[in-house]
Amino acid sequence: MIEALLQALVNGVISGSLLALPALGFSAIFAVLRFPHFAIGALATAGAYGAWVVNARLGLPIAAGVAMAFAVAALLGAALEYGVLDRLGRGGALMKAIGSLALAMVIENVLRFAFGNDLQAFDLPLARDVVFGPIRIGPQQINNLLVALGVMAALWAFLALTPLGRSMRAVADNPDLARLKGVDPRVIALLTVAVGSGLCGVGGTLIGLDTSIDPMTGARILLSVFAAAVLGGLGSIPGAVAGAFVIGIAEELTVLALAPSYRLAVSFVVILAVLTVRPAGLLGSRAA
Template identity: 65%
Template sequence: MIEALLQALINGVIAGTILAVPALGFTAIFAVLNYPNFAIGALATVGAYAGWAGNTALGLPMVAALALAFAATAVAGLAVQWVAVKPLESAGALMMAIASLAAGLVLENALRFTFGNDLRGYDLPLLRDWRFGEFRVGPQQVQNFALALAAMALLWAFLRYSRTGRAMRAVADNRDLALLRGVDPVRVAAVTVAVGAGLAGMGGMLIGLDTSVDPLVGNRLILSIFAAAVLGGLGSIPGAVAGAIAIGVAEELAVLAFNPAYRLVVGFVVILAVLTLRPAGLFGARAS
């Protein structure tokens, strides 16, 4: 029992770290644009397919395919923002969220029409799991874990050291003061959407690398992404990471006690508990 518990913790930390990548994208968009972008799940699917096409059709290695997934999803995210969401900006955050959800459904069905419902796999060598006593870890899990950490490190460096990243942080902290200091809100919004969508695409590809790619990859992720963001505190970058790891561990532990089909219930329970007991989340609504 102890071995199974520790194995679940290892798997949960790895899964949560990967989940943190799209959760960061969701949180960044919320922090700067002040609405929950529910197209993030469909954008993760776009990234999974873009990375798969780059790997299988173009022969790209994983890092290059991941960069392609980021770029393709950034473009798709901007298209969703400009076509579906921005025209409803004056109607408020709720209408923008609904528009993003509708756009996500359109994207999912467009992918289903283009690629069909068949499962797609990346062109990867089959490798045996690494065993450490009673525990085992897949080489692909370790690679995905490392790529997720690298993506988060790059995001941290971008937000901390680049002029655009600092502008994004300024808008997230105090929009009015940032505008008074000459920050261009249109440019910052566009960069934020591109980065947030790109991170979602990278997350979708990382999930696809460990499982397979189909039109519902992102649909299965969206609840966990939202739960991670709510748990950490909507708008909080460190909160999104902590929340994602907590959700990953909780889902893996739930599998020990219940049928694996019920693992998604964890997201509902977390959202309900956080909104009831601590609506601001663990790190506060605007901590960053």
């Protein structure tokens, strides 16, 4: 039992690191644009297919595929924001949220038409699991964890140390004051959507590397990503990471006692428990 618990905890940490990237993208977009962008799952899938084409079709290393995943998802997310969602914003946050759901369905069906419904696997070398006592970890899982942690560190450095990152934080805190300081909130909003969408693309690729991809890859993780963002505190970047790890571990521990189909239900039970005690989420700030 102890061995199974340790294995579940390790699996949960790895799963949480993969959920953290799209959860970061979701929270970053919410922090600046103030609407839940439900197309992030479809953007994650689009990025994963971009990486798959580069790796499996063109034969390039997976590092190039990850870079392509970020670029594809970032450009697609920015184009949809500029061409569709920004115009829907005149109807309020709810209209944009509904529009993002509609766009998600469009993207999923375009991917289905282009690539079919079959599962697609990346071109990866076969390797033995790494064994630490009773714990077994796949080499690709270790690579995914390291890439996810590296991307999180790069995002932190970008937000903390670069002028564009500081501008994004300023617009998230107070767009009117940022405008007085010479920052254009609309440009920053578009940049935020691009960065957030790119994070989703990388997250979708890492999930595909761990398993496989199909047009519904992102849709299957959407509720878990949303749960992680809400649990951590909507709009909170550190909260999205914390929430993702809590959800990832909770879902893996669930499998020890219940059927895998109950994983998502347990995640929302965790949300209800935490939000009952702290309505703003783990690291969210209370509204005044």
